[in-house]
Amino acid sequence: MALEIVSRHGCFGGTVTYYRHASSATGTLMRFSAFVPANVQNAPLLWFLSGLTCTEDNFTVKGGAYRQAAALGLVIVAPDTSPRGADVPDDPAYDFGQGAGFYINATQAPWATHFQMERYIAQELPQVVAAELPVDMRRQGLFGHSMGGHGALTLALKYPQQFTSISAFAPIAAPTQVPWGRKAFTSYLGSDEAAWQDHDACVLMRRSGDRRAMPAILLDQGADDPFLHEQLRPELFEAACAAVGQGLILRRQAGYDHGYFFVSTFIDDHLRHHAAILGGQS
Amino acid sequence: MALEIVSRHGCFGGTVTYYRHASSATGTLMRFSAFVPANVQNAPLLWFLSGLTCTEDNFTVKGGAYRQAAALGLVIVAPDTSPRGADVPDDPAYDFGQGAGFYINATQAPWATHFQMERYIAQELPQVVAAELPVDMRRQGLFGHSMGGHGALTLALKYPQQFTSISAFAPIAAPTQVPWGRKAFTSYLGSDEAAWQDHDACVLMRRSGDRRAMPAILLDQGADDPFLHEQLRPELFEAACAAVGQGLILRRQAGYDHGYFFVSTFIDDHLRHHAAILGGQS
Numbered sequence: 001m002a003l004e005i006v007s008r009h010g011c012f013g014g015t016v017t018y019y020r021h022a023s024s025a026t027g028t029l030m031r032f033s034a035f036v037p038a039n040v041q042n043a044p045l046l047w048f049l050s051g052l053t054c055t056e057d058n059f060t061v062k063g064g065a066y067r068q069a070a071a072l073g074l075v076i077v078a079p080d081t082s083p084r085g086a087d088v089p090d091d092p093a094y095d096f097g098q099g100a101g102f103y104i105n106a107t108q109a110p111w112a113t114h115f116q117m118e119r120y121i122a123q124e125l126p127q128v129v130a131a132e133l134p135v136d137m138r139r140q141g142l143f144g145h146s147m148g149g150h151g152a153l154t155l156a157l158k159y160p161q162q163f164t165s166i167s168a169f170a171p172i173a174a175p176t177q178v179p180w181g182r183k184a185f186t187s188y189l190g191s192d193e194a195a196w197q198d199h200d201a202c203v204l205m206r207r208s209g210d211r212r213a214m215p216a217i218l219l220d221q222g223a224d225d226p227f228l229h230e231q232l233r234p235e236l237f238e239a240a241c242a243a244v245g246q247g248l249i250l251r252r253q254a255g256y257d258h259g260y261f262f263v264s265t266f267i268d269d270h271l272r273h274h275a276a277i278l279g280g281q282s
Numbered sequence: 283m284a285l286e287i288v289s290r291h292g293c294f295g296g297t298v299t300y301y302r303h304a305s306s307a308t309g310t311l312m313r314f315s316a317f318v319p320a321n322v323q324n325a326p327l328l329w330f331l332s333g334l335t336c337t338e339d340n341f342t343v344k345g346g347a348y349r350q351a352a353a354l355g356l357v358i359v360a361p362d363t364s365p366r367g368a369d370v371p372d373d374p375a376y377d378f379g380q381g382a383g384f385y386i387n388a389t390q391a392p393w394a395t396h397f398q399m400e401r402y403i404a405q406e407l408p409q410v411v412a413a414e415l416p417v418d419m420r421r422q423g424l425f426g427h428s429m430g431g432h433g434a435l436t437l438a439l440k441y442p443q444q445f446t447s448i449s450a451f452a453p454i455a456a457p458t459q460v461p462w463g464r465k466a467f468t469s470y471l472g473s474d475e476a477a478w479q480d481h482d483a484c485v486l487m488r489r490s491g492d493r494r495a496m497p498a499i500l501l502d503q504g505a506d507d508p509f510l511h512e513q514l515r516p517e518l519f520e521a522a523c524a525a526v527g528q529g530l531i532l533r534r535q536a537g538y539d540h541g542y543f544f545v546s547t548f549i550d551d552h553l554r555h556h557a558a559i560l561g562g563q564s
Contacts, residue, residue, distance in 0.1 A: 062343045
């Protein structure tokens with residue numbers, strides 16, 4: 001688990017660092033990026049999970065997050081979306097295999113050997129980050145985009161003691177009901193749909209009991225997103241939140257599609273949302 | 283010269299559009315991006331010229347410019363850095379050929395046929411843009427990064443009636459005296475160095491006469507830029523400006539390297555610099 005610095009760059013007074021380390025969860029070298037503002041100690045830690053086809057680099061260079069993160073004193077860690085390498089199984093499609101780990105632990109061969117992204121993100125990587133970065137692990141927030149929005153919503157619901165603030169951009173909000181999720185879950189988890197239910201944000205939300213005391217979730221969705229109706233289905237997550245009293249700020253943004261121009265337009269709102277819940281640096 | 287929209291994306295209330303058109307200057311299809319804020323008419327037009335290896339996409343997705351451009355009402359156009367295509371000569375090195383047009387008109391075979399980037403940027407593309415976008419062509423600013431910083435400084439000095447406000451990030455400020463420039467000019471312009479002088483910002487500045495009445499040029503340079511001493515040489519441009527009374531705000535930024543994390547950190551300052559000279563939208 002020795003951590004190697006791939007590169008470090010000055011950015012808004014702080015630094016962006018790309019790291020690489022051998023992961024015991026995935027059995028591969030994994031990469032992530034970290035933005036650390038200048039002069040922070042015990043800073044809130046915000047995790048960003050990326051979408052299909054992305055690496056740790058996409059959000060880091062396209063998200064436009066670090067100006068506001070510097071102002072708010074937030075550390076942001078952006079992991080890769082799957083194990084990678086010549087020894088790792090893959091699929092020619094963009095929506096499955098490498099670049100498409102779905103933030104779950106695969107149970108089916110040949111995927112189960114390396115595709116242990118839930119364990120990596122929720123358990124192993126936090127230990128790596130806590131040992132390396134000036135963060136307060138009692139104040140962790142989680143957000144993500146598309147497949148990473150699915151990851152953010154589900155991991156926040158699975159690990160409520162760990163992640164306090166939650167938001168998402170255009171998440172795959174009901175993966176058991178849409179083609180992207182059904183394809184991935186069939187191969188990673190097997191064809192028994194009962195095993196899928198633990199990894200669907202709508203199911204997890206409905207199971208979670210009265211959530212009136214929980215901080216509201218912020219969800220931005222482009223109204224012109226070509227994946228909205230077939231793959232994302234935020235209205236199902238909206239209904240699940242309503243059923244258990246979970247506060248949800250669902251904003252349907254007219255004129256926006258699925259890409260990083262959309263994400264970057266609203267990123268400052270998300271950072272302020274998390275900072276308001278997690279508090280500033282202490 | 284018919285203009286084709288490749289894609290359009292909502293961004294900070296306005297739009298980012300990628301365009302493609304057949305260029306008579308280069309004899310190829312050329313691409314550029316344009317950010318247009320919401321509800322602007324006769325807006326100031328700011329040109330961003332990118333560096334070695336870049337396309338029209340790099341600044342567009344990594345520059346972090348559009349939040350502030352939207353606030354200031356600036357249109358920003360980012361062209362590609364060279365002609366491209368299977369029929370266009372190329373070189374295996376990253377610093378010459380496709381992706382490395384140097385914003386000059388090549389005079390030597392086989393480059394002269396397509397590598398007419400000065401004509402493309404200063405003459406053809408402005409006509410295309412004026413016909414398509416809600417801009418005031420009397421208010422044009424020019425900035426760029428690295429090779430594109432060289433392009434911005436030299437084209438602004440060659441076409442002073444066209445470009446009113448000037449800035450640069452880590453420009454190749456004295457190309458006739460550094461390896462990147464000498465290599466490119468030898469092949470594009472021939473081995474007679476007399477022909478190179480018209481394309482060196484330091485030479486052009488010293489030739490330009492008393493510039494005390496001109497707006498100051500803003501130049502940001504990372505102090506940790508690995509190319510600083512061998513390829514960029516801002517101190518030579520600083521001396522040239524001093525020799526003719528040109529105002530220059532040269533900021534040596536400690537802790538910053540040559541990449542877009544550096545550019546994005548200071549982009550807002552550059553946009554405000556241009557807006558202050560060009561005025562807001564009318």
